[in-house]
Amino acid sequence: MPPYHQFLDRHHPEGYRKAEIEQLALAVRARENRLLLALPGMGLSNLLRFFVSQPQWSVPGETAVSYINLNALQDDPNALFAEIARQLAEQQVGNGLETTADGYQQLYQLLLAANRQAWWRLVIVIDQADGLLTAVSAPFYRQLKALTDLQKHTCILLAASWRFASHVDPENLLFAGRRLFVKPFSVADFAHALTEEAQRLGTTFSENDCRQLTWLTGRHPGLLRAISTAVVLGGVKVANGETAVVQLLQRDDVVYRCQKMWQELTTKQKQDLQQLQELDEVSEQLCQMGLVVEGKNGRWQLFSPVFKQFVATKKPALLPIRIVEQATRQVGEQTIVVAGKVFKGDTQIPVSPLELRLIACLKQEKRIYSKDEIAAYVYYEEWDNYRDISNNRIENLIRQVRRKLGNDYIRAYWGQGYELMV
Template sequence: MDYTNAAFPGAPVRSSELDYLVTRLRQGWCCAVVGPSNTGKSFLLKSLLTEEVAHRCSRADFPAPIIVFIDCLEAGDSEHAFYELLLRRTIETLAYHDDTETILAALREFHREMLQAGPSEVAIRALYASSVRALALQLQAPIILVLDEFYDVFRQLPPWPFRQLRALYDSLQRQLCFVTATSHFLENLRADAQVYEFRELFQLHTLVLHPLSAEDAQKLVTYLAERHGETVSPENQQRLIGLSGGHPGLLERIYGVASLTQVDMMTPMEITAAELINLPPVQKECQRLWNELEAEQDSLLALLPGHPAALTAHQEALLSRKGLITRPAGQSPQIFSPLLAQFIETTYGHEIVDEIETGVRVDADTGQIFVGDEEITLKLSEPQRKLVQFLCERVGVVCSYDDIAVGVWGIGEGVSPGAIYELVKRVRQKVEPDWKKPRYIVTVPGKG
């Protein structure tokens, strides 16, 4: 489905990504948008607020949806502040809708009580839950809470607001749903069981933002050129896109530097990737992106010339899922941006070591399980040993919950996702150097 308007006129639309969100929101599903720094998460979510996109989110036999955009950077550091922000932004959004005077008066009263409430978190939770139920009952419209910059809120707040949001979702039967935007998958931000039910809402509906398509990257160059009052030659346009790999943040920084150093943007660009990474705006963008790719850093280093260890199948699958590599026909995988590759090689190439890590392995003859040179067979319970053996037989393959249930317990039904989650967690605690940042047993959200 094509979309004609983005959050800002003339900017790239990301039609396929918008269509992914709209299709699921129209059915009342929650969605998680995941992408590294400056890939355009906020830009995409703000496009949901345009009249065209909001109309396509409408469901048959329902009023138009109420789409509330919340920048969670404003949420403070308490549960109380988070609820207050959610309610305040809802009130501000409804002020632009017709026939909402009655419910607005009720919500403002809830908000007043919330501001005057004492330190009791129970009272605050009750006030917020009552406000959402009143809104749903009064308007009978789908309510979509768009939670941008959600990572700090999700990591730092106690579990109760997320448990309450899940309870409200269940009680309102998909009349309420959520869209989150984070730099990492939710389970990597916070893996504790207390918020599992909230994370579960997004497991099958996670959109990973890749670099821009060629068409959208060209639109972004045109958008930037118009902002600078310039015209860009087709050759320079391709040069900008090629160096950045379509990453919006890198593309904007490279354009800014080129615009300052070129006589004009019709003159052929001669600046190289090696020169660009020494310029502060580009260097800072590369560093910021690298810092957010902590879980992928070893895999990206493995793509550099001279690295002794080849990329494993599961490493390649994870990098590909995030759009961090390309594989030209007949060639090996490459880091998606030549500029980022140059930065990584120049800045971190010295970290390449000759020692190849053996990881987790199972002796095919004896059944013994090793991590590196250490045997851990007796440290594992029987289900844990079966899980390790099952996964080691399928290195590089993404296994579903059903696959694991059959492999470990011999049955495909009756094993809850929670039981599998706990089993995987306990195995990680015994085999991973840091189980919260797994290297051997890696989850691919929405897949297995």
């Protein structure tokens, strides 16, 4: 099986995804961009594979490309470095691999030897990097920076989801503003993508089908495949408009795609999408992600009626609960919060001492607390004297706190106890 950098493209027109390809090509051509670039976005994996299969970037010299999809590797930095070294060595970078060394040393020695060669650019594309980024810490980024400092012709593109792209590189060694955003298909590119989908499914789309698919998908690459499959193989009639939206959201593949986008969002972004009609302004990032577009009436709207209906089914995201300025007391083996201020999001919630202790008890760990555990924490003064704490007292206290925080914040489990849901 050939490495990714040898894969052929699917014979797309020359201008396919031209804006995105040019953005990537600029990153390759800009010699100061040898440091890592985060590339969250839509349909990114397909775009990157297309990008590396056509290395026609108008560069003045020889270029070698390594493409790594981390779904095919364990989330192990050493394995990543070894695979990059192997792919570059296949393209005659360096003087061969030092197979007895670990992955990082193999790549280090290869790039060191490449300094004596005439390479204009060594492009390393690391795709599907979320799992890796959850496993690494600052030393990993220092290793990457050391490699790019060693071989200044190296350009590393790291593809991460929105969730991780805003949190990676804790010391800001590599990103430093070097982030690119991939938006939905342009009108022309979407037409090419529809043709490709029709070929994949062995059918043709009428002009009306194309209009309806444009409306349903919002030109989103991820939704396109799931929705076109549902139309051709699942019997969904795009001409039915709103009925088609309902039918699509009964399909697991469509819901999965919507859920994947939803999971990328922060609590604040989810709240903005749920309250979109009430907002005069939305965050720049939601626009960059392509989730929000300006409607004909000048108001913000979600990019697709399918995703809009999906968002409507989601309960409003719960704001985090914090206790600040805590004072504690040691009672036996328990550390009990006896004073503090409770905040729901950024809003302070006035609570009584008993209500504070109930919230603090449920916040200790993310689990179900029995009534006995709650009584021992909240009513510790009485519990120490072995006085009976009735179920009614606990249930009344739960109701009081629900009235202040919201009913969805505390969940009851019949016969087991209660759990704080944030």
